[in-house]
Amino acid sequence: MSEETPSRDPHLQVICQRYPDYPAQAAAVVRTAKLIARRIHDRANATLSEHGLTHPEYNLLMMLYGSDDYRSTPSLLAQAAAEKSANITRLTDQLCRKGLIARSPSLSDRRKIEISLTPAGVGLLEESLPSTCSDLQELASHISVQDLQQLVQLQQRFLAALDLHPSAARPA
Amino acid sequence: MSEETPSRDPHLQVICQRYPDYPAQAAAVVRTAKLIARRIHDRANATLSEHGLTHPEYNLLMMLYGSDDYRSTPSLLAQAAAEKSANITRLTDQLCRKGLIARSPSLSDRRKIEISLTPAGVGLLEESLPSTCSDLQELASHISVQDLQQLVQLQQRFLAALDLHPSAARPA
DNA sequence: TATGAATAGTTTATTAATGTACTAAATAAA
DNA sequence: TTTATTTAGTACATTAATAAACTATTCATA
Numbered sequence: 265m266s267e268e269t270p271s272r273d274p275h276l277q278v279i280c281q282r283y284p285d286y287p288a289q290a291a292a293v294v295r296t297a298k299l300i301a302r303r304i305h306d307r308a309n310a311t312l313s314e315h316g317l318t319h320p321e322y323n324l325l326m327m328l329y330g331s332d333d334y335r336s337t338p339s340l341l342a343q344a345a346a347e348k349s350a351n352i353t354r355l356t357d358q359l360c361r362k363g364l365i366a367r368s369p370s371l372s373d374r375r376k377i378e379i380s381l382t383p384a385g386v387g388l389l390e391e392s393l394p395s396t397c398s399d400l401q402e403l404a405s406h407i408s409v410q411d412l413q414q415l416v417q418l419q420q421r422f423l424a425a426l427d428l429h430p431s432a433a434r435p436a
Numbered sequence: 437m438s439e440e441t442p443s444r445d446p447h448l449q450v451i452c453q454r455y456p457d458y459p460a461q462a463a464a465v466v467r468t469a470k471l472i473a474r475r476i477h478d479r480a481n482a483t484l485s486e487h488g489l490t491h492p493e494y495n496l497l498m499m500l501y502g503s504d505d506y507r508s509t510p511s512l513l514a515q516a517a518a519e520k521s522a523n524i525t526r527l528t529d530q531l532c533r534k535g536l537i538a539r540s541p542s543l544s545d546r547r548k549i550e551i552s553l554t555p556a557g558v559g560l561l562e563e564s565l566p567s568t569c570s571d572l573q574e575l576a577s578h579i580s581v582q583d584l585q586q587l588v589q590l591q592q593r594f595l596a597a598l599d600l601h602p603s604a605a606r607p608a
Numbered sequence: 609t610a611t612g613a614a615t616a617g618t619t620t621a622t623t624a625a626t627g628t629a630c631t632a633a634a635t636a637a638a
Numbered sequence: 639t640t641t642a643t644t645t646a647g648t649a650c651a652t653t654a655a656t657a658a659a660c661t662a663t664t665c666a667t668a
Contacts (some may be wrong), residue, residue: 283501339647374643392631509617525618525619636642
């Protein structure tokens with residue numbers, strides 16, 4: 265490890281002393297991404313519980329909100345929300361039970377299901393958005409728009425590297 | 437929403453048309469962090485399964501590897517690895533059963549447990565590190581060290597904002 | 609010194625998430 | 639046209655993760 269260690273994590277310094285080839289910078293990116301995701305998840309769950317939603321449910325609803333005609337398919341949702349297909353089934357079952365989404369057969373491909381927001385789903389989302397957005401906006405207010413944009417851009421470059429390099433182990 | 441939408445996600449553009457106050461940049465940060473964390477998790481699980489480890493187990497082992505005397509406590513591990521304490525218990529139970537860590541009572545505080553890597557734990561870690569590190573290094577090779585450092589720094593600024601703003605909802 | 613509050617870690621029940629197997633349908637190849 | 643392969647989504651069993659409750663211990667306050 266020839267470059268400087270990220271300063272916020274004393275563990276990394278010790279690791280690099282013990283294993284000099286440890287890619288500390290990349291490990292720090294990964295670790296911090298996980299911290300962000302976890303912290304936001306907990307925080308969002310607390311806020312959304314007042315509306316009877318969990319964070320993963322909310323994410324699916326938002327993906328539908330951001331789709332043409334509030335409409336999508338389980339596979340597209342799985343991809344967009346970084347969830348496995350079996351979990352999409354579980355989550356959409358829950359949202360169906362809550363009357364927030366509806367399932368219908370696709371007219372163009374009989375394997376496919378179409379999922380759309382119900383009016384109640386749109387209503388609940390728009391009811392929850394003031395608190396959700398102000399919470400997130402509060403966080404964002406400490407960082408300039410340019411810095412946020414740069415952060416996203418750098419994140420996306422890291423993600424792009426994952427696409428270039430399929431896992432060295434057996435395919436899942 | 438007055439600034440440009442991150443370009444990689446068409447959902448965000450539609451969301452902002454429907455709800456103009458949506459903080460798109462911050463949402464993009466959050467979403468991309470989750471994508472990174474998920475992708476790395478899946479990728480690491482595939483690599484580590486050859487060594488009989490899961491990604492969360494590996495993370496704990498690495499935290500111990502980066503601690504003085506390979507030694508820590510469940511609470512410190514929970515914090516460092518972004519896991520809840522009940523999950524630390526579950527994970528450390530598993531690692532104990534595998535003989536990779538050992539528990540002992542703390543001499544300074546009877547509430548506390550000390551957890552340390554066993555020689556088998558150190559051995560397994562160092563056996564897994566070549567493939568783990570080369571995998572991660574491969575990803576990192578597409579981004580300059582300066583860019584990685586900047587990415588981490590920006591991530592950490594986002595995290596710092598979370599500390600400044602406790603959740604608006606009831607404390608968990 | 610006694611009492612109240614906070615901390616540490618585990619247990620337990622519950623929910624969340626995943627891997628695998630499956631059926632039906634679509635697509636690709638022969 | 640037939641066969642092989644891939645895709646879509648769900649069922650099911652299993653593992654992963656969590657909230658709440660708990661006991662013991664430590665720390666803070668009166």
